[in-house]
Amino acid sequence: MKSVKNKQWRLGVPRALLYYYYGPWWEAFFQALGVETVVSPPTGREIMDRGVGLAVAEACLPVKVYYGHAAWLAPRVDVLFVPRLVSVEHKAFICPKLMGLPDMLRAAIKDCPPVLAPTVDLARRPDEGLQAAIRAIARALDVRVGEAAAAGETAGARYREWLARQREAGAWLGNGPPGGCPAGRSPSPGEGQAARGAVPLTVGVIGHSYLLYDRYLGLDIPNKIARLGGRVVLPENLAPEAGERACHQLPKRLYWTLGRKIMGTALYLMEQASIDGLIHLTAFGCGPDSLVGDLAERYAHRRSKPFLLLTLDEHTGEAGLNTRLEAFMDMLKRRRTA
Amino acid sequence: MKVTFPHMGHLWLVLQTALEGIGLEVVVPPPCTRRTLELGVRHAPESACLPLKVNLGNFLEAKELGADTIVMAGGVGPCRIGYYAQVQREILRDIDCEYEMVVFEPPDVHFSEVWDKVKYLNRRPWQEGVGGVILAWQKACAVDALEQEVQRLRPREERPGQADAVFRRALQGLAAAGNRREINRLVKESRAELAAIPRQPEVSLLKIGIVGEIYTVLEPLVNLNIERRLGALGAEVVRGLFLSRWINDNLFRGLLPLPGHHPEKTAPPFLNHFVGGHGWESVGDTVTFARQGCDGVIQLAPLTCMPEIVAHSVMPAVQQAKGIPVMTIYLDEQTGEAGLQTRLEAFVDMLRRHKNKIVG
Numbered sequence: 001m002k003s004v005k006n007k008q009w010r011l012g013v014p015r016a017l018l019y020y021y022y023g024p025w026w027e028a029f030f031q032a033l034g035v036e037t038v039v040s041p042p043t044g045r046e047i048m049d050r051g052v053g054l055a056v057a058e059a060c061l062p063v064k065v066y067y068g069h070a071a072w073l074a075p076r077v078d079v080l081f082v083p084r085l086v087s088v089e090h091k092a093f094i095c096p097k098l099m100g101l102p103d104m105l106r107a108a109i110k111d112c113p114p115v116l117a118p119t120v121d122l123a124r125r126p127d128e129g130l131q132a133a134i135r136a137i138a139r140a141l142d143v144r145v146g147e148a149a150a151a152g153e154t155a156g157a158r159y160r161e162w163l164a165r166q167r168e169a170g171a172w173l174g175n176g177p178p179g180g181c182p183a184g185r186s187p188s189p190g191e192g193q194a195a196r197g198a199v200p201l202t203v204g205v206i207g208h209s210y211l212l213y214d215r216y217l218g219l220d221i222p223n224k225i226a227r228l229g230g231r232v233v234l235p236e237n238l239a240p241e242a243g244e245r246a247c248h249q250l251p252k253r254l255y256w257t258l259g260r261k262i263m264g265t266a267l268y269l270m271e272q273a274s275i276d277g278l279i280h281l282t283a284f285g286c287g288p289d290s291l292v293g294d295l296a297e298r299y300a301h302r303r304s305k306p307f308l309l310l311t312l313d314e315h316t317g318e319a320g321l322n323t324r325l326e327a328f329m330d331m332l333k334r335r336r337t338a
Numbered sequence: 339m340k341v342t343f344p345h346m347g348h349l350w351l352v353l354q355t356a357l358e359g360i361g362l363e364v365v366v367p368p369p370c371t372r373r374t375l376e377l378g379v380r381h382a383p384e385s386a387c388l389p390l391k392v393n394l395g396n397f398l399e400a401k402e403l404g405a406d407t408i409v410m411a412g413g414v415g416p417c418r419i420g421y422y423a424q425v426q427r428e429i430l431r432d433i434d435c436e437y438e439m440v441v442f443e444p445p446d447v448h449f450s451e452v453w454d455k456v457k458y459l460n461r462r463p464w465q466e467g468v469g470g471v472i473l474a475w476q477k478a479c480a481v482d483a484l485e486q487e488v489q490r491l492r493p494r495e496e497r498p499g500q501a502d503a504v505f506r507r508a509l510q511g512l513a514a515a516g517n518r519r520e521i522n523r524l525v526k527e528s529r530a531e532l533a534a535i536p537r538q539p540e541v542s543l544l545k546i547g548i549v550g551e552i553y554t555v556l557e558p559l560v561n562l563n564i565e566r567r568l569g570a571l572g573a574e575v576v577r578g579l580f581l582s583r584w585i586n587d588n589l590f591r592g593l594l595p596l597p598g599h600h601p602e603k604t605a606p607p608f609l610n611h612f613v614g615g616h617g618w619e620s621v622g623d624t625v626t627f628a629r630q631g632c633d634g635v636i637q638l639a640p641l642t643c644m645p646e647i648v649a650h651s652v653m654p655a656v657q658q659a660k661g662i663p664v665m666t667i668y669l670d671e672q673t674g675e676a677g678l679q680t681r682l683e684a685f686v687d688m689l690r691r692h693k694n695k696i697v698g
Contacts, residue, residue: 056650058642058668084611091446093416096614100648103609107655119611252424253446255415284385287644291421294383298428311385 008036009141011116012077014069015040016217017062017098018085020209021258026081028158032151033143038077040069043216047072052314054108060285061313062210063097063104065217070105080105080115083133087123092257095288116140166236201332202231204269206262206296207281208289209236211312219312219321221281228329233275235265242268250295259288266296270305276332277306279325284313306332339438340365341459342405344393347556348485349581351513352478357409359470361461365405367396370559374399379671381429388560388640388670389553390422394429401435409459412443417614417645473521477512478582480525484508487532489576492569493543496536502566504531541572544689547627548577549620550638551646555579560669561638562678568636571686576632578623579616599623608652608659617645621652628660634689635662641670663689 013019013026019039030037040047043065051068070080082102085094093099102117118136122129130152138148203225211218212234222232235243243264247254250267254260262280269275278300282289293309300307308328310321342365343353350366357364368374370392378395397408413420423441430437440459445451460467484505491501508528515521546568554561555577565575578599587599601612601622609621624635637653639646650666657664665685667678 056647056666058647058650086611091414093614096416096617096644097648099416099611100609100613100617100651103611104648104651107608107652250424251427252421255420285642285647286385287387287418287642290383290385290387290642291418291425294386295425295428298432 009078010076011035011037012070012073012080012113013037013039014066014073014080014082015042016066016069016214017101017210018083018094020213022085022159024162025155025159026083029137029151029155030081032154033141033148035141037081038073040072043069043214045216048216048314055104058285059097061283062208062217062286063101064314065214066101067105067108071109074109074111074113078113080113082115082117084117084119086119086121087129088120088257089122090126091123091253092255092260093123094257097287163236167239200229200231201276201329201336202233202274203329203332204233204265204275204278205281206235206265206269206278208258208262208283208286211281211283217312218281219316219318221279221310221325224322224325225279225329228326230329233269235261238265238268240264246271254292256288256292259292262289263292263296267299270296270300270303275305276336277308277328279308279310279328281310281312284311306335339363339407340405341407341409341440342367342397342400342403343409344389344396345370345557346389346553347558347581348481348509349556351481351509352474352581352585353409354513355477356471356474357459359462359473360459360467362459365400365403367400367405368403370396370557375559375671381433383425385642386425387418387643389419389557390425391671392553392557392560393422394426397426397430397437398435401437406436407438407440409440410442412441414444414446415614419615473516473518475582475585476518476521477515478585480512480521481509482580482582484525484528484532485580487529489565489569490574491532491535491537492566493572493574494537494541496538498566498570500535501532504528504535542693544573544633544686544693545631546573546575546686546689547623547630547632547635548575548638549579549616549623549627549635549649551616551620551640551643552579552584554638554640554669556581560640560673562669562673562675564636564638564667564678564682567679567682568686571682573633573686573689576627576630578619578626608656609649613645613648615643615645617649620646620649621656624653624656624662624664625660628656628662632662633693634685635664636685637664637666639666639668641668643668663692 011030027037047068048065050071051064051066054067054071055064070082073080082105084099084102086099087093102115106112106115116137118133120129120133134148134152135145138145205212205222205225212222222234225232243261246267247260247264250263254263266278269278280293280296282293297307297309308324310324340363341357345367354364354366374395375392377398378391378393382391382394410423412423420443423439427439440455442452442455488501488505495501508524511524512521515524548555556579568575599619599622601618604622604625605618609618612618620637627635637646637650653664653666665681667681
């Protein structure tokens with residue numbers, strides 16, 4: 001691919017989509033191998049506009065933003081790291097669009113640098129799937145498989161620590177949203193609630209991490225609620241088992257990993273008396289969310305739990321969104337005093 | 339028990355035969371119309387894909403005719419169709435429309451899951467039931483054979499619509515046919531009728547391949563009869579998706595020696611992995627059509643269809659490498675006839691100019 005020795009590649013990692021789920025794993029892995037990585041800056045106007053221009057109009061906004069990050073990195077790195085994440089667990093998938101991402105980028109970005117796109121498919125045999133992905137990276141980077149496997153171990157340990165920190169930092173139902181998200185820009189705890197003295201309204205915000213933690217793309221919803229005096233519970237604050245258990249009441253196993261996390265969180269939270277309402281943040285055109293979110297809304301409705309659906313696209317105006325949030329919080333407040 | 343099922347093109351004819359063959363009383367939903375679509379759209383989630391909405395409309399219309407059980411197909415991801423039944427069940431419950439649902443899909447744990455459903459539905463001795471299924475399969479093949487001839491004839495016939503009239507009559511006859519001999523006779527007669535249709539003097543025709551998501555390709559209500567429109571514009575339509583092939587690929591696991599899809603051979607390097615639905619096939623078929631000398635390709639998909647968005651995204655690379663123009667059309671309840679017609683006319687004009695330039 002390149003004349004420089006593979007290990008001296010500058011590897012570009014787009015800060016979008018699954019970076020918000022697996023970023024710490026990737027960074028720890030490449031660090032352990034001594035590969036220089038460049039992570040694109042947090043999403044901003046310029047990156048989003050580039051992505052919107054490059055992607056097909058029908059793609060969902062997070063995918064468009066991913067294009068923008070990749071385009072920002074393209075002239076600055078030797079290789080783009082775009083793993084093809086087919087499945088991260090037994091009998092479940094991520095999303096068709098993420099399965100085709102490397103090919104989509106190659107077709108869209110002019111002068112696209114080589115793409116390092118290991119296929120991660122754990123749907124059939126979880127252990128072998130991960131080993132195969134690590135071997136593929138080792139081959140591309142020209143490092144020994146043993147070395148890569150050891151780096152994988154290190155990365156796995158770092159990743160589990162990060163997950164635990166996400167749960168603790170939230171100390172759920174307590175101190176606002178969790179810290180330690182990969183971007184290191186965790187939403188700050190809600191101010192003002194202590195001053196008021198009353199028990200603040202507690203709102204579960206469900207949605208994909210790449211919307212909840214990307215402050216530009218996701219319009220910083222968790223912090224907005226905190227500023228309105230609410231306490232926020234995010235999917236990452238829950239022990240994964242809680243959501244998994246809640247999902248058992250579904251008539252059929254949900255085969256989208258991320259969708260099941262959202263559904264599990266929603267189902268678990270709507271059973272908690274301490275949760276005043278739920279907000280589902282989604283992107284226009286998100287396939288899994290269109291069904292998962294609808295089911296969650298129906299279940300919430302049957303349990304008389306207030307549920308607000310916020311759909312984002314490139315035309316979403318912040319003022320309109322603020323109004324809807326304020327109205328929702330007011331409604332919750334009135335509901336409590338009624 | 340009165341069973342019904344969702345519509346998809348001519349699938350009703352095949353399913354009716356198979357379900358009646360195992361001794362069930364069948365309610366065929368009324369043909370898809372704007373009303374079907376409106377009923378579905380009213381109750382379905384806004385951003386769900388179009389087939390879910392139309393199928394929901396089918397169920398509501400079949401309910402009016404007294405159906406109480408739905409037989410449908412599912413899946414295990416990553417395409418949304420695998421969760422249609424669950425969402426539709428909750429919607430029907432919320433609007434107090436009672437239905438039992440029997441969903442056929444790849445088993446989660448053990449094959450007996452499928453077997454139990456078959457046993458639950460079957461009302462006849464096994465030999466008779468199998469006979470009904472075989473008859474249904476023969477009908478599927480007959481429909482596809484006739485439809486391919488109609489596709490060839492549409493741009494060539496002198497007065498547009500004659501071939502379709504014969505085809506419509508043949509479909510009615512096939513639905514009622516009770517044995518193999520009748521099917522063969524019907525096919526033979528219809529072929530003779532088609533052959534007798536007066537044709538235009540030899541003109542240079544365009545050849546357009548249709549790829550995309552199977553429901554939008556096969557259901558004329560949602561694609562607004564795109565194949566007839568193209569035929570009237572003087573373009574011969576070819577496609578890789580047919581009912582019999584779909585049944586063979588999906589239900590019989592490709593056991594029968596029919597030409598199947600092999601996207602793993604044709605789609606790389608443009609798309610190197612399966613992406614659910616028919617996304618991979620769309621890219622692979624486009625490459626195949628380019629090789630076979632088609633003048634252009636039209637990709638059809640329901641709005642927000644995930645696999646087809648992936649295919650759409652890589653199409654620019656296919657177009658450039660293979661030199662074949664591709665137009666992608668997303669369909670939903672807002673698609674208007676005039677808008678579609680204009681796009682088709684513009685595309686056909688463009689292809690014709692393109693072709694003349696190459697020839698001239």
